[in-house]
Amino acid sequence: MIKFTCKKEDMTQAINIVSKAVSPKSTITALEGIKLRLEPGKLELTGYDLEIGITTFIDCESEDSGEFILNSHMFSETTKRLPSEYVTYSIDENLNLTITGGNAEYKISALGAEEYPALPDIERDDPLVIPQGLLRSMINQSVYAVSTNDAKPIMTGELFDIREGIAHIVAIDGYRLAIRNEKIDFNGERKMVVPSKMLKEASAIMTEDNDKNCNIYVTRKHILFDINGFMIFTRLLEGEFHSYERSIPTEHITEISLKTSDLTHCLERCSLLLNEKNKAPVVLRLENGCIKLECKTAIGSLEDSIPADITGENIVIGFNNKYLLEALRAADTDKIKIHLNGANKAAKIVPPEGDHFIFIVMPIQIRG
Numbered sequence: 001m002i003k004f005t006c007k008k009e010d011m012t013q014a015i016n017i018v019s020k021a022v023s024p025k026s027t028i029t030a031l032e033g034i035k036l037r038l039e040p041g042k043l044e045l046t047g048y049d050l051e052i053g054i055t056t057f058i059d060c061e062s063e064d065s066g067e068f069i070l071n072s073h074m075f076s077e078t079t080k081r082l083p084s085e086y087v088t089y090s091i092d093e094n095l096n097l098t099i100t101g102g103n104a105e106y107k108i109s110a111l112g113a114e115e116y117p118a119l120p121d122i123e124r125d126d127p128l129v130i131p132q133g134l135l136r137s138m139i140n141q142s143v144y145a146v147s148t149n150d151a152k153p154i155m156t157g158e159l160f161d162i163r164e165g166i167a168h169i170v171a172i173d174g175y176r177l178a179i180r181n182e183k184i185d186f187n188g189e190r191k192m193v194v195p196s197k198m199l200k201e202a203s204a205i206m207t208e209d210n211d212k213n214c215n216i217y218v219t220r221k222h223i224l225f226d227i228n229g230f231m232i233f234t235r236l237l238e239g240e241f242h243s244y245e246r247s248i249p250t251e252h253i254t255e256i257s258l259k260t261s262d263l264t265h266c267l268e269r270c271s272l273l274l275n276e277k278n279k280a281p282v283v284l285r286l287e288n289g290c291i292k293l294e295c296k297t298a299i300g301s302l303e304d305s306i307p308a309d310i311t312g313e314n315i316v317i318g319f320n321n322k323y324l325l326e327a328l329r330a331a332d333t334d335k336i337k338i339h340l341n342g343a344n345k346a347a348k349i350v351p352p353e354g355d356h357f358i359f360i361v362m363p364i365q366i367r368g
Helices: 008-021 072-081 132-140 196-205 260-271 321-330
Strands: 002-007 033-039 042-048 052-059 066-071 086-091 096-101 104-109 128-131 157-163 166-172 176-183 190-195 213-218 222-227 230-235 254-259 282-287 290-296 301-307 309-312 316-319 335-340 347-350 357-361
Touching: 002 008, 002 052, 008 033, 008 042, 008 052, 008 072, 008 086, 008 196, 008 230, 033 072, 052 196, 066 072, 072 096, 072 104, 128 132, 132 166, 132 176, 132 196, 132 213, 157 196, 176 321, 190 196, 190 230, 196 222, 196 230, 254 260, 254 301, 260 290, 260 301, 260 321, 260 335, 316 321, 321 347, 321 357
Parallel strands: none
Antiparallel strands: 002 086, 033 042, 033 066, 042 052, 052 230, 086 096, 096 104, 128 213, 157 166, 157 190, 166 176, 176 357, 213 222, 222 230, 254 309, 254 335, 282 290, 282 316, 290 301, 335 347, 347 357
16 A cells, blocks of 8 residues: 655646646557656656656655556546645555545546656756746747648747857748847857747746746757756757748848837737638738738728838738737837838848847738
């Protein structure tokens, strides 16, 4: 008999995060569960779907040791519904588990840990250390441009290009490009492509606090983020990432300076006319001190205008509304600059000062 007692709040938080890496349906039943490894005074929880894994430890009262697997859904629901501050788990030699809290008692079945796949062995030395708030913003402001097309797996991840004390995080899907650049305290070089699924889960665990760090460990094939006691790991994507620097326009014939919210709200109004069946470009007509927007589908039409500072040539240019809107929502400045090189060339969106983000959106050709 193995027995241990944990604080329900600690266990519930651990289950909620670790279960993000549990496979909801798998031909391997063990992957639909959370693996528990008990040591005296400590419990390790692991979720792993062969793509990403999450592991953490919580304190417990026990002198026992052992390993077993619990169905993620049942483990979560039974634990959080118990009417007590502490929960006691006991499991016999036949893998029958009893969960007790207050006057309530559940009995469920477990699986043997030998059915669980082996986890990758990732050495933890020479970490890349980035403040959590900074890394979280870099991921959230670029991951929108990751490709969802599995035909080019390398583009379903983000490039971490770290050199000369600057971290560049890059996403591209063939229609838009997002780059976040920040100075970090690291003098070495790193270059790896990390699956976007892992980055989204990691971002959700991070805080906005820059006083807390994310320690990143990289091997030839794997990457591990250590975030607030949670270890999230995945296999790196293999292949040649797009030479993104060649895609950044270095010149422009038109510069637009405007409030980010003005154009964002305008594009949100256009969104009401667009869906999978009704597609059309949003057309921007540049005039002196003004951007006129037009959108027309079978649902209806919209004409709108917003003030802007425009220097250079007046241009009429069309965009995919969703692509342009997502870039604007990713911007973290009250104002932006948009650089244009004509109606059929990529638009470049940058902050009023500096280049901590660079968003590039390809235009759509306007018929007629």
